[in-house]
Amino acid sequence: MKCYHDHGPNQDRGMRELTWSFFVTLAYFVIEVVGGFLTGSLALLADAGHMLTDVAAIALALFAVLMAHRPATPKKTFGYHRVEILVALFNGIFLWVLVGFIFYHAYYRFFDPPPVKSLPMFIVALGGLAANGLNVFLLARSRHKSLNVKGAFLHAFSDALGSIGACVAGLIMILTEMYFVDALASFLIGFLILYSSWGLIRDSIHILMEGTPFHIDLEEICKALRGIEGVRDCHDIHVWTLTSGMESLSGHLIIEGSHSRQAILEEAHDILERQFNIHHMTLQLEEEDLKKEGADSGP
Ligand SMILES: [Zn+2]
Ligand SMILES: [Zn+2]
Ligand SMILES: [Zn+2]
Known part of the structure; x- marks a missing residue:
């Protein structure tokens, strides 16, 4: 592959x-x-x-x-x-x-x-x-x-x-x-x-400048992701434009350990594609907020 x-x-x-x-x-x-x-x-x-x-x-x-x-x-x-x-x-x-x-x-x-x-x-x-x-x-x-x-x-x-x-x-x-x-x-x-x-x-x-695309609202994305069962919170969300009409996303989700990570990823993928038209994403799943992540990790 x-x-x-x-x-x-x-x-x-x-x-x-x-x-x-x-x-x-x-x-x-x-x-x-x-x-x-x-x-x-x-x-x-x-x-x-x-x-x-x-x-x-x-x-x-x-x-x-x-x-x-x-x-x-x-x-x-x-x-x-x-x-x-x-x-x-x-x-x-x-x-x-x-x-x-x-x-x-x-x-x-x-x-x-x-x-x-x-x-x-x-x-x-x-x-x-x-x-x-x-x-x-x-x-x-x-x-x-x-x-x-x-x-x-x-x-x-x-x-x-x-x-x-x-x-x-x-x-x-x-x-x-x-x-x-x-x-x-x-x-x-x-x-x-x-x-x-x-x-x-x-x-x-x-x-x-990797600015957030004008038509994308990060708060909306976070709200939608928090709506997934098993997701407690999200942070460090970045959305940027590769070229016009082609957006990428990276972000961290804090999840309940008891939920299937695969199911959460699939639902998040679905929401981002359907609701926000983002087809390329990298998501990091955490059970606790990582201690190492400093204050510079952004929204
Ligand atoms: Zn001209
Ligand atoms: Zn994190
Ligand atoms: Zn890729």
Whole structure:
């Protein structure tokens, strides 16, 4: 018998949606870069920069999905599930660097705005809106499948808002020739990027810190375990996320010596699977609280 094993089923983690959204985004990135340089619009270039990180993000997410399917090995007993989380964090940080560049250039352009070829800029921005709208549509249905698909969806959504901003800016510049509006739209796009990447960074750091998953209540788990016949108490309960949707638990149960340990374990296993959707657990059964366990053993 192997002493390592696969953790959880190989779920469909949004491969197909990610592939489609990869090609849509890549195509529109090229169009926006060319359009941005030809029209002299920072808003288009900012949008294109964002598109590039989206292309990279989706490529990395696809890579993560592939890696997550690689089986566990004796050296990496959890397999490669965490690659997905690392990728999500890397994406988020890269986006913040990009926003720094956008803000820097938008600031100077706001006070000294160069002219923008407004009509072609408007047309390219309109196409960007269509591409992002398509992305939102593609990813909306499967955004709950994993953190990366959720991240890609939030991206596409904020990109769509950014494209609306760019369209409005183009329209205003066509009508009034007030070119500082291009810088304003760039600021808007920058803030949207910050907003959409914040949740991604927060969630992935929480998982890397082995934080208790947001939807899990440790008190509830303890209460359910104490309800098992023969269980007096529980302590040192840890629940953490391996990768989005895959939780692990470890904990100690204090039991009556007269009860079958096997029966208690089986019932605890059942409760954790059915009620809390936790499929990987390690439980330690104690008849007395171990003297050696210090105050640092946690909840
Ligand atoms: Zn295991
Ligand atoms: Zn984006
Ligand atoms: Zn204990």
